Amino acid sequence: MTSVRPGRLADAALLAELGARTFHETFGAHNRAEDMALYLGRSYGVAQQSVELADPSMATLLAELDGQVAGYAQLRSGPPPACVEGPAPLELWRFYVDRPWQGRGMAQALMAAVRAEAVRRGARTLWLCVWERNERAKAFYRKCGFLDVGSQPFILGTDRQTDRVLAGALSETLAEASR
Numbered sequence: 001m002t003s004v005r006p007g008r009l010a011d012a013a014l015l016a017e018l019g020a021r022t023f024h025e026t027f028g029a030h031n032r033a034e035d036m037a038l039y040l041g042r043s044y045g046v047a048q049q050s051v052e053l054a055d056p057s058m059a060t061l062l063a064e065l066d067g068q069v070a071g072y073a074q075l076r077s078g079p080p081p082a083c084v085e086g087p088a089p090l091e092l093w094r095f096y097v098d099r100p101w102q103g104r105g106m107a108q109a110l111m112a113a114v115r116a117e118a119v120r121r122g123a124r125t126l127w128l129c130v131w132e133r134n135e136r137a138k139a140f141y142r143k144c145g146f147l148d149v150g151s152q153p154f155i156l157g158t159d160r161q162t163d164r165v166l167a168g169a170l171s172e173t174l175a176e177a178s179r
C-alpha cells in the first residue's frame, strides 16, 4: 500500500535523481536534447533540491511503496497567474509518479496527501500548470476535479511552450474526486 511522508533534507540526493529522471522520461522524447539538458541542469541537483527541502514556503511529499520512493509532489506558495481566481491559492508545482507505478492508484493516493497538506497550510484553491501536450496528466487532473482556467508560457531551455493552468477548490469536489 502507498504511504506518503514529508521530504527531509536527507532526501535531497534521492529527490534530485527521481526528479531529473522522471522529468526526462516524461518529456525527453518530445523535446530537443539541448533544451532538456539545459533545463535539467538548472532544476535538479543535490544543492537545488536541498534548498527546496529546506524552504518553509514549499512542501515536498514522497510516495512510498514497500519502503521504496515511487513518486513525489511539491507545493509552493507564491502569487498565482491572474486566471486563478479562487480564494487562498496554493500551487501544486510538481507531481510525478515513477513509470512502473503509473495507472496503479498511486497518483490518487499522492493527490489525496497533497490536498490534505494544502488544506493544512490554509489553502482553499489548488492550482497547477501542465504542458498542453501532456494528455495523460491532463486526463488525470480532470478526473481529480481540476478545471482548465487559462494558459501560461513555460520555457524549456530555449523553447517557449504553452502550459494549461488548472485550478480546483479544496472543497468536496476535489476531496471526493481524489479519493
Ligand SMILES: CC(C)(COP(=O)(O)OP(=O)(O)OC[C@H]1O[C@@H](n2cnc3c(N)ncnc32)[C@H](O)[C@@H]1OP(=O)(O)O)[C@@H](O)C(=O)NCCC(=O)NCCS
Pocket (backbone or CB within 6 Å): 022, 026, 095, 096, 097, 098, 101, 102, 103, 104, 105, 106, 107, 108, 129, 130, 131, 134, 135, 136, 137, 139, 140, 143
Ligand atoms: C500524470 C500522472 C501523475 C497520472 O497518474 P496515473 O497513475 O498515470 O493516472 P491514471 O492512470 O489514474 O489516470 C490517467 C488517465 O489518463 C488516461 N491515459 C492513460 N494514458 C493516456 C495517454 N497516453 N493519453 C491520454 N490519456 C491517457 C487513463 O486512461 C486515465 O484515465 P481513466 O482512468 O479515466 O482511464 C502520471 O502518469 C505521471 O506521473 N506521469 C509522468 C509525470 C507527469 O506528467 N506529471 C504531471 C506533470 S504536470
